[in-house]
Amino acid sequence: MDLKSNHNSPVLTDPVPVNKSRLGMPSSLMPYSPPGQAFSSGLYLTIPRRKVIPGKLDDVRASGWLDAMKSSSPPRKKLNKDLGIDFVSEEELAYRSWALKYPSAISSFEQIISHATGKRLALFLDYDGTLAKIVVDPERAFMSNAMRTAVRNVAKYFPTAIVSGRSRDKVYEFVGLTDVHYAGCHGMDIVGPVRESMTVANHPNCIRSTDKQGKEVFLFQPASEFIPMIDEVFRSLIENTKDIEGARVENNKFCVSVHYRTVDEKSWPAVAQCVHEVLKDYPRLRLSYGRKVLEIRPVINWNKGKAVEFLLESLELDSDDVVPIYIGDDKTDEDAFKVLREKNRGYGILVSSVPKETSAFYSLRDPSEVMEFLKSLVRWKKSAAAP
Numbered sequence: 001m002d003l004k005s006n007h008n009s010p011v012l013t014d015p016v017p018v019n020k021s022r023l024g025m026p027s028s029l030m031p032y033s034p035p036g037q038a039f040s041s042g043l044y045l046t047i048p049r050r051k052v053i054p055g056k057l058d059d060v061r062a063s064g065w066l067d068a069m070k071s072s073s074p075p076r077k078k079l080n081k082d083l084g085i086d087f088v089s090e091e092e093l094a095y096r097s098w099a100l101k102y103p104s105a106i107s108s109f110e111q112i113i114s115h116a117t118g119k120r121l122a123l124f125l126d127y128d129g130t131l132a133k134i135v136v137d138p139e140r141a142f143m144s145n146a147m148r149t150a151v152r153n154v155a156k157y158f159p160t161a162i163v164s165g166r167s168r169d170k171v172y173e174f175v176g177l178t179d180v181h182y183a184g185c186h187g188m189d190i191v192g193p194v195r196e197s198m199t200v201a202n203h204p205n206c207i208r209s210t211d212k213q214g215k216e217v218f219l220f221q222p223a224s225e226f227i228p229m230i231d232e233v234f235r236s237l238i239e240n241t242k243d244i245e246g247a248r249v250e251n252n253k254f255c256v257s258v259h260y261r262t263v264d265e266k267s268w269p270a271v272a273q274c275v276h277e278v279l280k281d282y283p284r285l286r287l288s289y290g291r292k293v294l295e296i297r298p299v300i301n302w303n304k305g306k307a308v309e310f311l312l313e314s315l316e317l318d319s320d321d322v323v324p325i326y327i328g329d330d331k332t333d334e335d336a337f338k339v340l341r342e343k344n345r346g347y348g349i350l351v352s353s354v355p356k357e358t359s360a361f362y363s364l365r366d367p368s369e370v371m372e373f374l375k376s377l378v379r380w381k382k383s384a385a386a387p
């Protein structure tokens with residue numbers, strides 16, 4: 001089902017230089033749990049909130065909120081090719097040297113499939129910045145028909161799931177394919193087919209339900225109790241940011257995104273302050289940073305990495321003969337890259353046109369290379385099946 005064609009939103013790039021992704025941010029203020037952090041017995045995390053949340057605007061600056069906001073998307077440097085100059089720029093040299101460590105998944109295609117021969121591949125795809133280009137208006141982040149066809153084709157041969165920070169309904173609206181699985185809101189909203197042997201069915205928060213086509217599915221929503229709180233926070237943020245030109249607040253059901261992409265940089269402290277003001281009354285919510293977006297989500301031990309583990313289990317893919325490949329562009333995708341690396345299973349592929357610290361194994365520059373990679377997988381599978 002082809003839903004949308006590409007619209008004319010200006011395409012943006014958000015380079016984040018190596019070692020600057022958490023610029024000036026003391027580790028105690030990092031939004032993500034460092035590896036090895038002790039979790040409480042359930043899904044809940046204990047976060048030292050007093051250290052994380054500043055009290056005044058000055059504290060917002062001092063604590064690194066603003067540094068993190070800036071470094072999540074510094075402005076794109078002008079490339080020499082934009083200037084019509086025919087030599088390799090410093091940025092390109094830096095990229096090439098970084099790519100020695102994280103080689104292109106296209107140039108390394110043979111190597112990737114040589115490890116997958118005789119095994120089953122499973123694909124996990126992030127949405128924004130991976131399947132769709134980054135654009136100014138989050139409501140218009142449509143994927144191209146060509147990309148939709150590529151995803152549809154790849155899903156014919158390999159189990160495929162979209163793992164997005166968006167609400168599941170929204171990402172389904174954008175992708176519009178019925179033969180892929182969906183995990184919305186950073187994995188806090190997963191739907192999948194019911195299997196007889198399902199061990200995850202015993203998971204708390206996993207219920208049986210029916211989808212829009214009337215098919216029996218399981219629904220996994222580990223943060224369901226937070227819906228009223230998220231709704232309340234969403235309304236407060238709409239109210240508090242209404243005078244900041246360009247600020248947008250997006251309700252993703254289990255989390256809220258506060259976008260500052262179209263806010264004048266002079267007003268970024270005001271955005272940070274608004275979020276801080278609201279968040280200080282909700283100790284069970286925490287903050288993370290995305291591409292020109294502040295994300296507010298429940299303090300639970302759940303992320304895209306956990307979602308990938310859950311999907312592998314629920315789709316009966318949690319076995320040594322399955323090679324999972326996760327493709328994503330954002331900090332939240334790092335949790336999934338880490339899981340694959342730690343399990344020594346499959347590959348993370350980072351989508352980035354600039355060097356970045358990552359736990360991925362391979363890289364692709366942008367969504368057009370992602371599409372190229374997906375097409376190569378289909379060609380490989382077809383040729384392997386040919387007599």
Ligand SMILES: O=P(O)(O)OC[C@H]1O[C@H](O[C@H]2O[C@H](CO)[C@@H](O)[C@H](O)[C@H]2O)[C@H](O)[C@@H](O)[C@@H]1O
Nearest residue numbers: 127128134135136138141164165257261291293
């Ligand atoms: O996990 P993802 O599928 O990558 O979702 C992460 C966030 O993506 C969206 O915001 C980002 O893309 C927008 C459209 O290109 C862009 O305008 C914005 O600046 C980016 O941060 C989405 O709107 C957020 O809710 C997601 O959390």
